[in-house]
Amino acid sequence: MPAIYVFVYPTIVHVQHLSPAQVDQQAQAISSSLGHLNMLLSSQVNPMQLEHCNTMFSEKKVDRIDDNFNSYSIGTRFSFRLNTPIINPPRNLDYLTFKFFSGDVSGDIGEALFSYLLINILSLQPSWIGHTRPAKNAGALTPDFVVWDQLFSVVNLLPYTTRVIPLLAEVKAFTGQIDYKRISLGLQQMQTGLANTVFLGLLFLAVRNQLHQGYDGYLIGVEN
C-alpha cells in the first residue's frame, strides 16, 4: 500500500515585501533544504479513501486513481512511443506522446493527497474544506483550497503564527525532480492571494518518493 510522509518547513515564509527575484531566491532555499528536514509523521494511504478524495476535491476527477496509484508512485512510465506525424509540432513543442508524466495527473494526485491528509490523518471534517480550484480556472484569483481549520489541526503543525483562519492552501505536485520555479510560482500565488489580509497561507508540496513507493508531503507556512 502506498504511503505519505509528512514534513514541515521549520520557519514561516514571509512574502509581503519580496520582489520576484527574492521570491525566486526563497524558492531555491526551500527547494535545497527539503531533503534535510525531519519527518513529522507517516501514514499508509488507503486507495479507496484517496479515490474518494479525488472524486470530491480534485479538479479533473480522473476516474479510479486508486487503480493506478502504485504505478504512479513507483514512477512507471509508458515504455512505448506512439507513431507521431513527420511534420514538426507547432511552436517547437513536444508531442504529447513524447512527454513523460502528465502534469495534470500529478496535480490531481497532489490535490487528492492534500485532502486525504486533512481528512484521514489530521481529522478535519470534509465540510470544512473548500476546493476553489474550479473558480480559479474560471479566471478568479483564489488559492486551490480554502480550509476552515476550526480545531487548528494544520495550524498547530506549523511554526508559531498570529495569523487567522481560513487557511489558504496552494498545492504543487512533483513526479520528477523538484523544480524551484514551481515553488516560486506557488509563493507568488500566495503573495497575491494574501495581499492585504490577515490569513495564513499554506504551500503543500507533494513529491513522489521513489525509494518508498509513496509521496513526501511538505507543509510550508506562508504569511504576508
Add this chain to the structure above:
Amino acid sequence: MDYDFAQAIWAIHEVEKNIWLGDMREAKRIADSAIEEVEAKKIKAPQATANRVREILKQKRKDAKGKTAFYKRQWVADQVLKTLRKAEINMTDNLYGVLLNYLSDLRDSITYLIKTMSQTTLPNEEKPERKIQVYQGDGYRYTIHHFPEKTEVRAILDKLPKLNIVMMKTELSNFGYALENLFEAKFSKAFMLYSEKMYVQVLSQEKQAKLLFYTPELADKEEKIRLKAREILNLFSP
C-alpha cells in the same frame, strides 16, 4: 466586515455532495437558501471585488502576451500584486466573493441541468442521460449508478455514522459476508466485503457513503444490489 467563511465553504461542499449523489433538486435547494441568506444581509461588496480582481487578472494576462511561459506567470503575478496594493483592494472581500460567485455558478449550472432534463421534446440524440432515481432509506438517501464492470451505490446519511465494528462484523457474517482490509479514521471508514457471489468495496467519509458492487451478470441484478445496499447502509445509520 466579518464574513461567514465557514457557512460558505459548508454550502459549497453540501451542493457538491448532492451533485455527486445525483440529487439536483436538493443541491439547488441548498444553493438557493445559502444565496438567499447572503442576499438578506445585503452583502454585495465581496462579489463586486472578486469580479474586479478577475478583470485585473484578465487584463494583465492580455498585457503579458509574447513573454515566455515562466516569466509570463511571474510578471503577471507581480503586476497584479502591484495593482492590488495601489488600489488597496481587500483580498478578504475577494476571497469571500469568489466563494459566493462559485456557489452562484454552481446554482446556475444545476438550474440549467434540471431544465434540460425536464425537456421532453428534444430529439433523441440531444436528450440528456435519464434522470437518476433518488431512493429514500431509513436515515439516508441513495442512488444507483451503473458502470460497465461495477455498480456504484452512493448515499448521504442524515447523521454521522457510529459504526461498531465488532457488531458490524457479526451482522455482516450473518448476511454471508467476510470483512477485510478495514481502515478507520475519525471521519472515514473503508473496508471490503467478500461473499460467494459478490465483492463489495464500502467507504464512508463524514455523512457520505459509497458502495462499489462487483457481481456477475444476473437477471435481477439491480434488485439484489438494492437489497444488499440497504442491508449495509442500515448498519451505518442504526
